[in-house]
Amino acid sequence: MTNTPNRSVERAFRIVDELSENGGGRASELAARLEMPVSTVHDYLQALVETGYVTAENKEYRTSTRFLEVGHRQRHRLEVVKAVRDELATVADETGEHVTLLIEEHDQAVILAVQEGPDAINLFAYPGARMPLHATAPGKAMLAHMTDGRVAELVDQGLVEVTSRTVTDPDVLLEQLETVRQRGYAVDEGERIAGMVCIAAPVLDKREQIQGAICVCGPESRLGETRREEIADVVQRAANVTQVNLDYV
Incomplete structure (x- = not known):
């Protein structure tokens, strides 16, 4: 063989x-x-x-638990984890919601760190959990800053429907990614978890290369339009601080 x-x-x-x-x-x-x-x-x-x-x-x-040891070591070697420092805790305190740091790996969004605010819903999210890029706010935040060729490759693999709200039309996804680039953050409304709204901002390095995304998730009943804008400001600020920290890690 x-x-x-x-x-x-x-x-x-x-x-x-x-x-x-x-x-x-x-x-x-x-x-x-x-x-x-x-x-x-x-x-x-x-x-x-x-x-x-x-x-x-x-x-x-x-x-x-040997796998925990391997994963823990690798996670702490990543510069973006060092750069985020206390930002996740700050975002969790300010929003009260569920906060995560994610990166892209093997064409998926992967959670690296989790911080829960006082009002956070338990989403059973943990470091190492993987999810489709196109069905999540952090995934879209990262996709928006990848090359057109890379995005086309990922789209060609197929846009799997996770919930009834998941975007599976390539043209609609591309339009959303353009919106993300223009306003600086991404949103998913029950596209991966029914009833949940997630808002994420991309973390870029000094070369404008995507390094990850910071995301806040909460129930639709709490995240109306006004609150979404407030949370978007918080995650964008945290992503900016993380980007600055990346230059000094």
Whole structure:
């Protein structure tokens, strides 16, 4: 078989993903879901246990906290995390809502940090959570500052419908991205989470390259037009401070 090493790595991570998504499982269960021989799955699981990335108890396998260690280290190496400093806490205090810092990675928006204000709704958001760029305010804030070619590539992959409000028409999305560039922030109204409004501002570096986005989310009932404008001002200010900090990280 060609590309055997690549194939082995792919299989190992398929098993890891399956364990993570289902909270664990036995070798036979994993083999059935992945359509792989039980003996093969068992060998991979044993290797993952030996490296410390999977735990085993009573023949039940689960991903270990080693992944937290790896992710935590990488997150703190990113300049934008250092640059945001206390801005997320300030935004959470001023808005009272749910605040996140996201970056783009592998064509998705990825949460790096979360801060909850006193009135924040629990959205089960955590560092490492991924979501479609086109269906989120922070994703649109970042897309608006990517090259036309990059945006076209992402659109060609398909605009998946997450909720009934998700924008799936490429022309509508491109119009929205132009609006984002003009006013300096992006909005999504229940496009990823029904009933929630999210407002995000892009974080750029001194070369005007996109480094991430700061986002505030709250229920539609609390985020009317006037409040949205107030929150937009807050997130834009925080993004600007973060951009300045990037020059001195």
